[in-house]
Amino acid sequence: MRISEAESQVMAVLWASAVALPADDIVAALADQQDWQPATIKTLINRLLNKGAIDAERDGRRYLYRPLLSREDWLQQESASLLDRLFGGRVAPLVAHFSRHQRLSKRDLSELRKLIETLDDDR
Amino acid sequence: MRISEAESQVMAVLWASAVALPADDIVAALADQQDWQPATIKTLINRLLNKGAIDAERDGRRYLYRPLLSREDWLQQESASLLDRLFGGRVAPLVAHFSRHQRLSKRDLSELRKLIETLDDDR
DNA sequence: CAAGATAATTTACGCTTGTAATCTGATGAT
DNA sequence: ATCATCAGATTACAAGCGTAAATTATCTTG
Numbered sequence: 143m144r145i146s147e148a149e150s151q152v153m154a155v156l157w158a159s160a161v162a163l164p165a166d167d168i169v170a171a172l173a174d175q176q177d178w179q180p181a182t183i184k185t186l187i188n189r190l191l192n193k194g195a196i197d198a199e200r201d202g203r204r205y206l207y208r209p210l211l212s213r214e215d216w217l218q219q220e221s222a223s224l225l226d227r228l229f230g231g232r233v234a235p236l237v238a239h240f241s242r243h244q245r246l247s248k249r250d251l252s253e254l255r256k257l258i259e260t261l262d263d264d265r
Numbered sequence: 266m267r268i269s270e271a272e273s274q275v276m277a278v279l280w281a282s283a284v285a286l287p288a289d290d291i292v293a294a295l296a297d298q299q300d301w302q303p304a305t306i307k308t309l310i311n312r313l314l315n316k317g318a319i320d321a322e323r324d325g326r327r328y329l330y331r332p333l334l335s336r337e338d339w340l341q342q343e344s345a346s347l348l349d350r351l352f353g354g355r356v357a358p359l360v361a362h363f364s365r366h367q368r369l370s371k372r373d374l375s376e377l378r379k380l381i382e383t384l385d386d387d388r
Numbered sequence: 389c390a391a392g393a394t395a396a397t398t399t400a401c402g403c404t405t406g407t408a409a410t411c412t413g414a415t416g417a418t
Numbered sequence: 419a420t421c422a423t424c425a426g427a428t429t430a431c432a433a434g435c436g437t438a439a440a441t442t443a444t445c446t447t448g
Contacts (some may be wrong), residue, residue, distance in 0.1 A: 251381065
């Protein structure tokens with residue numbers, strides 16, 4: 143299931159919410175990020191429904207929307223696709239690339255060091 | 266400059282070659298990867314020309330094509346975009362994600378350890 | 389119950405992409 | 419000089435996407 147860039151903004155709102163949301167709340171949540179007409183967001187919601195990425199539950203006159211596709215699964219699809227297409231599926235070259243381009247902060251460095259230690263212990 | 270998925274296959278052939286290539290060589294190089302008609306590849310070449318991603322130099326009856334956009338720059342655009350959109354621009358969470366999903370091989374692990382040591386020394 | 393408000397569904401439209409076929413212009417052979 | 423060949427340029431066409439307006443269905447209120 144392929145989610146477009148614009149659609150993913152709508153998913154983001156849903157993922158951030160513990161409960162199912164009405165369209166209005168989605169519109170409100172996106173108001174400061176995106177400069178979209180409410181109609182645009184309705185379109186995106188409908189496309190996501192057709193793709194089966196979200197679910198609608200009737201609530202009186204309106205619907206409450208809830209993600210079916212999990213954020214983690216989506217992250218997984220997107221990032222694995224990039225990893226495979228651009229870095230032969232290997233993480234180290236990816237990190238090396240970011241390192242060459244100054245995208246590795248001190249904070250990243252220390253977190254990575256910690257992560258790697260943990261993994262060492264495990265195996 | 267945005268390169269589409271199909272277009273990037275053509276770029277890959279050009280990036281892999283030290284010298285500028287005629288369309289026929291690109292077609293030949295893609296023959297086993299992709300099941301594309303030569304006409305399709307001609308279209309992609311033209312779109313890349315229009316986007317300014319490649320350059321054509323006349324050679325008698327035909328042209329020799331050469332990348333203008335470097336592979337490194339393209340990698341940079343693509344991966345920085347993913348990093349920013351999905352991981353708040355931070356590398357450590359990206360790696361943690363791959364780790365959770367078993368995309369970190371032993372080899373990655375040891376390369377990462379080495380890379381991090383090197384960086385420690387530098388700063 | 390009729391009218392107005394409101395939420396959802398349908399339709400719209402131009403651009404990009406994947407995938408080609410067709411047309412045109414240059415080159416080589418007769 | 420003419421014609422066939424072949425590379426490149428133009429055109430095609432459906433699907434997906436960003437962006438939204440128009441239409442329809444559904445409550446609410448008088």
